[in-house]
Amino acid sequence: MARIGVYVCHCGLNIAGVVDVEKVAEYAKTLPDVVTVKHYTYMCSEPGQRLIQDDIRAHKLDRIVIATCSPRMHEDTFRKAVAEAGLNPYLTEIVNLREDVSWVHIHEPERATEKAKALVRMGVARAKLLEPLEKHKVSVEKNVLVVGGGIAGIQASLDLADAGFKVYLVEKAPSIGGRMAQLDKTFPTLDCSACILTPKMVDVAKHQNITLLTNAEITAVNGFVGNYEVSILKKPRYVDEKKCVGCELCTKVCPVKVPDKFNENLTEKRAVYIYSAHAVPKIAVVDPEHCLRLKFDKDVCGKCQIACEPKAIDFKQQPERIQVKVGGIVVAVGSEVFDAARMAELGYGRFKNVISNMEFERISDASGPTSGKIHSPKDGKTPKTIAFIQCVGSRDKRFHEYCCRVGCMVTLKQAILAREKIHDNVRIYVCYVDLRAFGKGYDEFYTRARNMDIDFIAGIPSEIHATTDGSLYFDVYDKNTNKLLQIHPDLVVLGTGLVPNNDLAKISALFHASRSADGFLLEAHPKLRPLESAMAGVFLAGACQGPKDIPDTVAQASGAAAKAIDLLSSGEIELEPLKAVVDKDLCSGCRICESICPFVAIEMKPETVKGEEKLRAEVIEAMCQGCGACSSACPTSAIKIQQYNNKQVLTQVEAALAETCAEGGK
Amino acid sequence: MSLVDLMSMAKPNLESRDKILAKLKGIELVNCYQCMKCTSGCTALKLLELKPNEIMKLVNLGFVDELPSSDIIWTCVTCLKCVQRCPQKASPYHVIMALRNLAVEKEAKVPEGFLKAVSQILETGLAEPPQKIVTRKMETVDRECLKLPKIKFPKESFQAAFMKAMEEK
Secondary structure (H helix, E strand, O other), X not given: OOOEEEEEEOOOOOOOOOOOHHHHHHHHHOOOOEEEEEEEOOOOOHXXXXXHHHHHHHHOOOXXXXXXXXXXXXXXHHHHHHHHOOOOHHHEEEEEOHHHHHOOOOOOHHHHXXXXXXXXXXXXXXXXXXXXXXXXXXXXXXXXXXXXXXXXHHHHHHHHHHXXXXXXXXXXXXXXXXXXXXXXXXXXXXEEHHHHHHHHHHHHHHOOOEEEEOOEEEEEEEEEOOEEEEEEEEXXXXXXXXXXXXXXXXXXXXXXXXXXXXXXXXXXXXXXXXXXXXXXXXXXXXXXXXXXXXXXOOOOOOHHHHHOOOOOEOOOOOOEEEXXXXXXXXXXXXXXXXXXXXXXXXXXXOEOOEEEHHHHHHHHOOOOOOOOOOOOOOOOOOOOEEEEXXXXXOOOOOOXXXXXXXXXXXXXXXXXXXXXXXXXXXXXXXXXXXXXXXOOOHHHHHHHHHHOOOEEEEOOOOOOEEOOOOOEEEEEEEOOOOEEEEEOOOEEEEEEOEEEOOOHHHHHHHHOOOEOOOOOEOOOEOOOEOOEOOOOOEEXXXXXXXXXXXXXXXXXXXXXXXXXXXHXXXXXXXXXXXXXXXXOOOOOOOOHXXXXXXXXXEEEEEEEEOOEEEEEEEEOOOOOOOOOHHHHHOOOOOXXXXXXXXXXXXXXXXXXXXXXXXXXXX | OOOOEOOOOEOOOHHHXXXXXXXXXXXXXXXXXXXXXXXXXXXXXXXXXXXXXHHHHHHHHOOOOOHHHOHHHHOOOOOOHHHHHOOOOOOHHHHHHHHHHHHHHOOOOOOHHHHHHHHHHHHHOOOOOOOOEEOOOOOEEOOOOOOOOOOOOOOHHHHHHHHHHHHHO
């Protein structure tokens, strides 16, 4: 005979405002094996928890049913309270009266109360069958993999390395720095981006705890939280990293010209090049797609090899495969900028003087194609009129529904930079829908822009036209003046937003990190677990989780690093015991569970039974998240989830059906 | 009513608004965030002062009583730019068409040109009658001298089907 205590929480008025909690408590008293029932305003509060603990001791309770909010909210809280009173924490059953009842049936209190009663009845029936479970411990690797060398990856790596963890920082490009390295100034303080980023890039390269792997990609991730095995492919640079001194003699003799991606294709680089002026590591790299020697595989060209004094060029370099063992992973692969050519009406790609905001950054940057002088790309002249157009590709159901969260501030910054650089000789117009300046110091920045005689037009043009001489104009209806205005700009800058990284599908598959509807990586909980993916030990940082500016990215990166430190610092981790277990006698080795498991937690192991070799499923405990997919798919019921076996679930179903004809349950 | 237009003392008519919303299956009128793209590019704005964004907001607020009898809803030239470019798929064109249908239902005054077009279609099957044109060499030509086939006028069955479709609407 079980001795069950039932506790009904009011959750202020969240539950009690709809559900008649007293009636539910009265009803619970009539259920078999229930020894005591109480209801209280806030069960999760200190006095609420003490109520349960006192009862456990006084009534010698051995099962606890708590009718309260979602288990995602407070299951842990109550388990801890129960454990403190000396009972196994897994003998607690949570019944959700808030998300499942009061919040969704707000207009039908009577039927909600009946549903609450039924759920309590089910909880009590199930509670009797709960089994005491123990948490398991596994040891962990004190190394961390950081994927992506933008500001997010750099910050996370430095924090982890400073805390004494060994970090493998993997970057796809030949240099770290990412998107931030391409920016001129940063809002709202107008710090020079390179001035605040470059020292951090150098710190990464010099840090004894960081192994920097550029021009490299992750090819496979195996293992589980605390014990991941990662395969990294380091692509050949065709330059000996130890010999190259970054003198750029090779780039001066290379005859092949290629659009320079770092400069947003506004200039050309050579087929052997150094990624950028501030590149870390500052080592040349040969572009195998364009290098004549590598493309034609003959003894052609080779000019760079002759020019290189330290003899660093090595066309025979092979890809290198590196295996590392890490305890945790920080994914910080960043985002891309929206391709404005997809929005045909704005003429990006057709009109040379219509540029993206990333191109403006390069034009405005002192190390960029115009040495920081604002020029219209078409004629190289200083523009007399600049127009910024906001929300390009963002807040647009044809492309991306979300707000890009940086576009407004980027435009304010660029408008201010244009005013500072061209002084009074330029008219600046910003066409916007809503201007969002929400961060610390951001609205003051907006005021600063207005003070600098920048004109804000509340309206977006429908299309941009060019006259026969190539000059641009567009009509825009300003809702503040109720006038249709025509603007003739020499330069149009499109406020293109941030969009999910092209590699994100691959990344999501590699790390089993799911994606949200907007295409970015999905955090474990939008409010309470924003730094973690659903996969244990895989953390998210920066714009790969959603569009972000630099302050938010850095904050999230430090947070993700702290989360990884928290996970790994003790050298071992506790695992929830709510996992799948296999009854080996029943397992037929059909492999259905293996194919269905979203966490790759099932391994098929050969076993010899009576001289015959058979395959048996085995659960890798550390990877299993207890989702139950295997259990419902298993044709022989050989695989079960602890605390959710068939008997426990079916008893609950029977209890649900037991009183369907009771009053109110029409 | 909690909302009043103090200039005209008009009050929202939520019933008529619901009627319009019901006609707009799949068009997300209520999502309009007044970005002005429709009005900025409206073909009928410069000459006829059609402001699609204003119509969108009036309908959203429920000020719909004046719209079916106003001349402005008949000025749309159905170029469909606003449908293509609306970032919220709120499609002002479809809202204007819904208002025109409401005007016919309410037997409000329909501009003569539209009524003419209907009888034209009924008689000839064409929205515009065949016309003679003047070439660059100042010669007046018609279909016959261009050796184009004669236009076949529709059969009675077409007219019957057309009338039936009109009545159903």
